[in-house]
Amino acid sequence: NDIVVAAPESLEATVAGSNVTLNWNAPGSGGGGGQEGWINYDGENSDSIGTGAAADFDVAAKWDATGTTNSIYPYVGMNITKIQFYPNEASCTYAVRLWTGATHTQVLDQAVTNPTIGAWNEVILTTPFTIPAGTEIMAGYRCNTTTGYPAGCDAGPQVEGYGNMMRFQGTWTTLTALAATLTYNWNIRVYVADAAGREYVLGELPQNEQFATGT
Numbered sequence: 744n745d746i747v748v749a750a751p752e753s754l755e756a757t758v759a760g761s762n763v764t765l766n767w768n769a770p771g772s773g774g775g776g777g778q779e780g781w782i783n784y785d786g787e788n789s790d791s792i793g794t795g796a797a798a799d800f801d802v803a804a805k806w807d808a809t810g811t812t813n814s815i816y817p818y819v820g821m822n823i824t825k826i827q828f829y830p831n832e833a834s835c836t837y838a839v840r841l842w843t844g845a846t847h848t849q850v851l852d853q854a855v856t857n858p859t860i861g862a863w864n865e866v867i868l869t870t871p872f873t874i875p876a877g878t879e880i881m882a883g884y885r886c887n888t889t890t891g892y893p894a895g896c897d898a899g900p901q902v903e904g905y906g907n908m909m910r911f912q913g914t915w916t917t918l919t920a921l922a923a924t925l926t927y928n929w930n931i932r933v934y935v936a937d938a939a940g941r942e943y944v945l946g947e948l949p950q951n952e953q954f955a956t957g958t
Contacts, residue, residue, distance in 0.1 A: 780934045780935050780936060781827070781932045781933065781934055781935075782806070782818075782932070782933050782935060783804065783906075783931065783932040783933065784804055784902040784905055784906030784928045784931075785804075785896070785897040785906055785928040785929060785930050785931065785932070786897040786898060786928070787897060787930075788829045788863075788895045788896070788897065788930050789896065789897050789898035789927070790892075790895075790896055790898070790927065791829075791831035791832070791892040791893065791894055791895050791896060792892055792893075792894045792896055792918065792925065792927070793832065793886070793888060793891050793892035793893050793894060795890070795891065795892065796890060797888065797889050797890065798886070798888055798911075799885070799886070799887045799888075800885070800886055800894075800909060800910055800911045800912075801840060801883060801884070801885050801886070801909065801910035802883045802884060802886065802894045802908070802909050802910075802918075802929045802931065803840070803842065803881040803882060803883030803884075803908040803909070803910075803929070803931065804881065804882055804883060804905060804906055804908065804928075804929060804931045804933070805879060805880070805881045805904065805905050805908050806879060806880045806881075806905070807879050808876075808877050808878050808879045809877075813902070813905045815874055815879065815880045818874050818935045819874050819875065819876045820873065820874065820876075821873070821874055821935050821936060821937050822871035822872060822873050822874070822935070822936050822937070823841065823868065823871065823872040823874065823880075823882065823933055823934065823935060824867065824868055824871045824934050824935075824936045825865055825866060825867050825868065825933075825934035826839045826865075826866050826868070826882055826883075826884070826931070826932070826933055826934070827863050827864065827865045827866070827930075827931070827932040827933075827934075828863075828864055828866070828883070828884050828895065828929075828930060828931050828932075829861075829862070829863055829864070829895025829896075829930035830855075830858045830859075830860055830861075830864060830886075830893055830894075830895065831860060831861055831891070831892060831893055831894070831895050832860065832886075832888050832890065832891035832892060832893035833860045834888060834889045834890050834891060835886055835887065835888035835889070835891065835893040836854075836885075836886075836887040836888075837854075837855040837858050837884055837885065837886060837887075837893075838852055838853060838854045838855055838884060838885045838887075839851070839853050839855060839866045839868070839882075839883070839884045840852050840853075840882075840883055840884055840885055841872055841880065841881065841882050842880070842881040842882075843875065843878045843879065843880055843881075844878045844879060845879065847881060847910075847915055850872065851868065851870075851872055852885075853866065853868060853869055855884070863930070871936070874935070881908055882931060882933045883908070883929065883931050884931070894929060895929070895930040896918075896925075896927035896928060896929050896930060897927055897928050897930060898927065899926040899927045899928065900926050901917075901918065901919055901926045901927055901928050902928055903917060903919060904917055906928030906929065906931075907919060907927065907928055907929060908929075909921065
């Protein structure tokens with residue numbers, strides 16, 4: 744099996760004579776959007792979105808590969824183990840999905856059986872997804888509906904291009920780009936655990952590891 748090693752964060756080297764001291768933060772200690780491993784952009788459910796007729800579309804939240812905000816970088820090498828979402832139409836087939844990269848390559852498609860409508864649903868991934876380095880991540884779900892407004896959302900304001908991604912009629916865009924008045928985020932939340940599957944409060948990993956070497 745391949746071993747995935749997350750890069751250390753905030754690596755600094757201090758040279759004193761022939762000695763070099765390295766200081767760093769443990770990977771994954773750079774923060775996160777939610778408590779106890781949940782990362783997300785949304786608030787509580789306020790409404791739901793659809794066409795009112797038959798439609799097949801995806802909704803997602805996105806994290807960039809790098810950067811100081813809206814970035815998946817602090818979690819590289821860790822596992823996405825669960826996804827929460829808020830379905831609002833019974834006459835709809837749902838499946839949680841993951842996509843990677845700028846071309847939005849689909850890497851997970853897991854059917855959701857017997858979802859509870861009008862409530863938060865927590866889906867445990869059959870196979871945890873290890874977050875790779877150097878690629879953006881989108882997490883969300885498919886709505887293949889015969890009617891109604893299946894995709895739960897908050898009251899906004901939207902985190903444009905991150906909390907409101909949508910694939911509609913085969914093209915990725917944002918909810919607000921499709922309808923300027925829909926300034927909302929999807930109710931999508933992603934759980935991140937370490938590589939061994941252990942769960943913890945993000946931001947409470949060991950800090951300021953230190954290693955000294957002489958030359």
